[in-house]
Structure formats: structure tokens, C-alpha cells
Amino acid sequence: MARMRFAKQKLRHALQSPQWQEHLDDIAQRGLENVGPLFSCLLLGPLTMHRAAVALGRTTALLATRQPEAARNIIRRLMWHLNEDSGNTGWGIPEAFGEILAASEPLAKEYHRVLASYIIDLGRDDNYCDNTLLRRSAYWAIGRLARARPELCMAARPWLRKGLEDEDLICRGMAAWALAQLPPDLMDAPGLRRLAEAGHEETCELFDGENLYEKSVSQLALEALEHTGS
Structure with a gap:
């Protein structure tokens, strides 16, 4: 012990x-x-x-x-x-x-x-x-x-998209962030756009390999949307 x-x-x-x-x-x-x-x-x-x-x-x-x-x-x-x-x-x-x-x-x-x-x-x-x-x-x-x-993680993509409508707002932001780590796909754009435009200011805590940082749910969705090229 x-x-x-x-x-x-x-x-x-x-x-x-x-x-x-x-x-x-x-x-x-x-x-x-x-x-x-x-x-x-x-x-x-x-x-x-x-x-x-x-x-x-x-x-x-x-x-x-x-x-x-x-x-x-x-x-x-x-x-x-x-x-x-x-x-x-x-x-x-x-x-x-x-x-x-x-x-x-x-x-x-x-x-x-x-x-x-x-x-x-x-x-x-x-x-x-x-x-x-x-x-x-x-x-x-x-x-x-x-x-x-x-x-x-490509097979998880449809479920990450579904996560954009999770009952928990922070989960939505985390799902958006996860989608942004995958190669761009225009099919992600509709759900991300709705989340980005919803104006959710609740913050998600993320780790970049060195430090913790925070971003709002809608900001993460906006960045993921930009990742799609839309």
C-alpha cells in the first residue's frame, strides 16, 4: 500500500x-x-x-x-x-x-x-x-x-452528426469538435449550421495535448462548419 x-x-x-x-x-x-x-x-x-x-x-x-x-x-x-x-x-x-x-x-x-x-x-x-x-x-x-x-472513425460519422442534436448541449459541442477532426464532408454542414446559428454560449472544455481551453458550443459548430468549406 x-x-x-x-x-x-x-x-x-x-x-x-x-x-x-x-x-x-x-x-x-x-x-x-x-x-x-x-x-x-x-x-x-x-x-x-x-x-x-x-x-x-x-x-x-x-x-x-x-x-x-x-x-x-x-x-x-x-x-x-x-x-x-x-x-x-x-x-x-x-x-x-x-x-x-x-x-x-x-x-x-x-x-x-x-x-x-x-x-x-x-x-x-x-x-x-x-x-x-x-x-x-x-x-x-x-x-x-x-x-x-x-x-x-469514419463509420462513427453518422452518429457524430446525430450527436449535434444530443439532449445535452455540451455533448452537441463535443460532437461538432469531433466532426472537425475528420476529413471535410459537406454532409456535416446542415447540422453544424443549425448548431452554429443557435447561439449557444455554453462552454465545452477541451484538451489540445498540452493545455485545457474552452469554447462555446456554437463556436465549435461554426469552426467545424468552416472545416467543411461551407
Whole structure:
């Protein structure tokens, strides 16, 4: 227990340092030793959570080349945390899922459909995330993967478009941002235009790989609309 606590404190200090990215290779090289503490760091404040997700992505990607089944077990752990029967809050879990798939091509090919399934609402027998806060994160995670591996997220595009009309306004903004990470498609334009013109000033919190920043729902829709060339 004391060793785990020390490892968590060491990781927290590294991730909260202005030079946090310089620690990522060392964190990843320690492999499974750091996985538990990194999961714990996902429960910290938003910026540290995102940085921990990046570190977990780097660590799991390296494990996938050395211990593929151990890397798959980490993905399964994420999936369990997102299962409503698990009793977990899931804070930071979609972000970690997105970062892992962005960092590892083999894992991305194997699990990208699972990540997309959290925004697919079939009405029954689906994996749709009913928790509004986690669904916001799921849209972000799909956008994160789309930025790194757009070809794996093309099938999610219709559901991202549907997300522009999500009952939660922040989810709408996150869906717009995610669409902007894909190659331009004029079919996105009608929904984005409606959202851009609605004047929603509610803000979405996003992570650019270094810092957190905020933009309004309609601003994100406008930028995504401009991305389509419309």
C-alpha cells in the first residue's frame, strides 16, 4: 500500500510539472508498474486527468508491443469502468480510452468500434452511455482518435452528426469538435449550421495535448462548419 501511495505521488508530481511531457518515456518504460497509479491519477483535476490519460496511452501502447494481452487487459478494464453495472464513476476513462487508441495502431484497429459504441443509441441492446458527463468525454475521445487515425472513425460519422442534436448541449459541442477532426464532408454542414446559428454560449472544455481551453458550443459548430468549406 505504501509503495502504491509513493508511486502515485511520484507520478502526480511528474504529471503536474510544467515539463510533464519529458517524463512520459520513463513512465511508459515502467509498464505495468505504473498502470494502477495512472488510473488513480485519472481521478485528479481535469488537467492532471488528461495528462494521466496521455501517459496511460503511451504506457499501454508500449505494452502492446511487448505484452499484447496485458495491454488488452487494460482496455478491458476501461470497458468495465464504463459498464453501468460496475458501480464506477468512469471519470477520465473515455479520455484514457481515446489516448490509448490514438497511441497504438494495433489496439485502435481492435477496439475502435467499442469506443464509438458509447455514442450509438439503438434504443435497446446497445452500449450507449446514458451518463451525460461520460458521454461528453466519449465524444471527445472519438475526436481524439479521429485526429490521429481518421480512417478508423469514419463509420462513427453518422452518429457524430446525430450527436449535434444530443439532449445535452455540451455533448452537441463535443460532437461538432469531433466532426472537425475528420476529413471535410459537406454532409456535416446542415447540422453544424443549425448548431452554429443557435447561439449557444455554453462552454465545452477541451484538451489540445498540452493545455485545457474552452469554447462555446456554437463556436465549435461554426469552426467545424468552416472545416467543411461551407
